[in-house]
Amino acid sequence: MSKFDTRANNWDNGDIRVKGAKKIAEAINAVIDLNKDMQIIDFGTGTGLLGFSIAPSVKQVYGVDTSAKMLEKLKEKNTSELSIIPYHQDIIKEPLTQEFDGLISSMTLHHVQDLEAFFATIYKNIKKDGFIAIADLEKEDGTFHSDNEGVHHFGFEKEELIQIVQKSGFKNIKFQTINTIKKPHKDFNIFLLTAYK
Numbered sequence: 164m165s166k167f168d169t170r171a172n173n174w175d176n177g178d179i180r181v182k183g184a185k186k187i188a189e190a191i192n193a194v195i196d197l198n199k200d201m202q203i204i205d206f207g208t209g210t211g212l213l214g215f216s217i218a219p220s221v222k223q224v225y226g227v228d229t230s231a232k233m234l235e236k237l238k239e240k241n242t243s244e245l246s247i248i249p250y251h252q253d254i255i256k257e258p259l260t261q262e263f264d265g266l267i268s269s270m271t272l273h274h275v276q277d278l279e280a281f282f283a284t285i286y287k288n289i290k291k292d293g294f295i296a297i298a299d300l301e302k303e304d305g306t307f308h309s310d311n312e313g314v315h316h317f318g319f320e321k322e323e324l325i326q327i328v329q330k331s332g333f334k335n336i337k338f339q340t341i342n343t344i345k346k347p348h349k350d351f352n353i354f355l356l357t358a359y360k
């Protein structure tokens with residue numbers, strides 16, 4: 164059982180998480196021209212906090228996650244009007260063959276050990292002119308999480324991340340600070356990185 168399996172039941176009770184995902188959705192909507200023909204992948208969708216905010220603006224969101232329990236909570240939220248199609252799969256080890264118009268992701272990249280492999284994989288899954296919109300922590304000192312199990316990066320430094328994304332082939336890369344999460348001991352900035360194939 165993964166750390167996220169044990170946290171799935173309470174995930175949507177986290178006010179910081181719910182508000183944070185909303186801010187990310189607003190930022191994505193502000194910079195990406197979403198439309199009702201688009202099929203979008205939400206990488207590390209969890210319970211769908213980001214995916215369900217984006218779903219009304221596109222044709223279909225597909226939510227990929229390695230935690231079965233997080234996806235169970237997501238499925239409970241599916242309705243006939245608004246739904247996310249869940250994929251329980253590590254797409255780096257077992258890549259999808261499907262192509263998407265775009266990829267969105269919230270607070271998952273720091274759980275990905277091999278960033279080069281991740282961006283090389285998703286590059287193949289994005290259609291020409293498609294986009295990626297990835298939000299996560301800016302460089303931090305390792306105190307954002309109370310437990311760093313499964314945390315492979317203490318946030319990301321702008322230029323280092325841009326170089327990796329560029330190397331994988333994406334173009335027109337932009338990195339902007341879109342939110343600050345205030346914890347009692349410190350403030351943590353959240354970035355949104357966007358790029359196109």
Ligand SMILES: C[S@@+](CC[C@H](N)C(=O)[O-])C[C@H]1O[C@@H](n2cnc3c(N)ncnc32)[C@H](O)[C@@H]1O
Pocket residue numbers: 165167180184206207208209210211212213227228229230233252253254255268269270271274275
């Ligand atoms: C911090 S949570 C974020 C969930 C959701 N995006 C949100 O904002 O509420 C990270 C999620 O990524 C998933 N995850 C971690 N590594 C993953 C991987 N390699 N592939 C897919 N999902 C992964 C975890 O199971 C977890 O649900």
